[in-house]
Amino acid sequence: MNRPTSATGSAPNDSHRRPAAVEGPSRRSPGQLLRRLFAHEELGITVVLIALVLIIGAFHSKFLTPDSLLGVVRSASFVALIAFGMVFLLAMSELDLSVGSVFGLSALISGELMANGMSPWLSLITGPLIGMALEAINAFFANTFAVPVIIVTLGTLTAFRGLATVVTDSQAVIGLPLDSSLFRILGGEILGIPTSVWVVIVAGAVLTVVFRRTPFGARVRAIGSNPVAARFSGIKVARTRMQALLLVGALCGLSGVLALAYFQGADPTLGVGLELQVIAATIIGGTAVSGGTGTVPGALIGALVIVTISSGLVYFSVGPSWGGVVTGATIVIAVSADGLIRRRRAARLARAGA
16 A cells, blocks of 8 residues: 655655654663773773772771872882883883893992993983993893893893993992982972983883884884784885883883982892882783783783782781782783773674674
8 A cells, every 4th residue: 555645746754654763772781881990991901990999998098198109109100101111012022120230230230330430421421321231231142142021131131230340340239429419300300200200201101102103113013013023014024123122111211220320329139129029010001911002001000909919018018028929929910801892892893793
């Protein structure tokens, strides 16, 4: 049967006879909201950080005092600076185990140079240069013999630490010109915030742009995603690896000088175990172990989480020997969670493409 027409010969619009259904706002279950929340790279770990601070503060209110929180942030700044560089390496599916030794040796040599008459402010140049020279050694062996960086740095971790002992004759650096403005400014505060924190903020902003918006960052991510395809596309993998390692070395040296200025001294044990904190901060901050992706702001938040946990252990009277246990467990949990998330994401994409 034909539909009745209007005077114009067209069929009447059903909307005049029946109001269209109005859809209300979509409702999501708590599980869906949590998944959307933690889907953002930095937001999930930020929630974890806030929860840790509140839990520790609930049992020990002194932890929430400005001095205590500034101490946590200052300690995290030394880790975060190096973790920024580790983001670039991990995004390439590489890992540097020598960063703690490079950090310590850069600070020690800079301190020795100051004690022997070098202008303290020149350490802002010599520190990063020393770090870059040490990482250039790592890059040389990794590229020349076509071995992963983790294998090379497994050896240089110990070699550089031994060199620190030789340089200082197993003694702490003495005779530093502590009356220099470098120690007052770099080891002090600006506008109530530790100078090292300001350095981290500036470096983090710059390196975020470098990682996300520059050709170098794009090459790093491409190599981590598919090194074979990266080579076929004309990317010089060896050169990019060296550039990333030099960046890590410069950041290790800068962090070492900042630590030297704050602690007003250094000894051969400076930086022992720091590599584990840097790796943990980078991974739990959202940089994938499998490569291809990374987040510089996440590395900063990860460093805050690691240092907050370490400080919490002190407040709960847990022995310092447990610090390594907690850091190692954090790395295992972070790596496992990263793998689980990626498998689920791959499964969802496969179902969507089916």
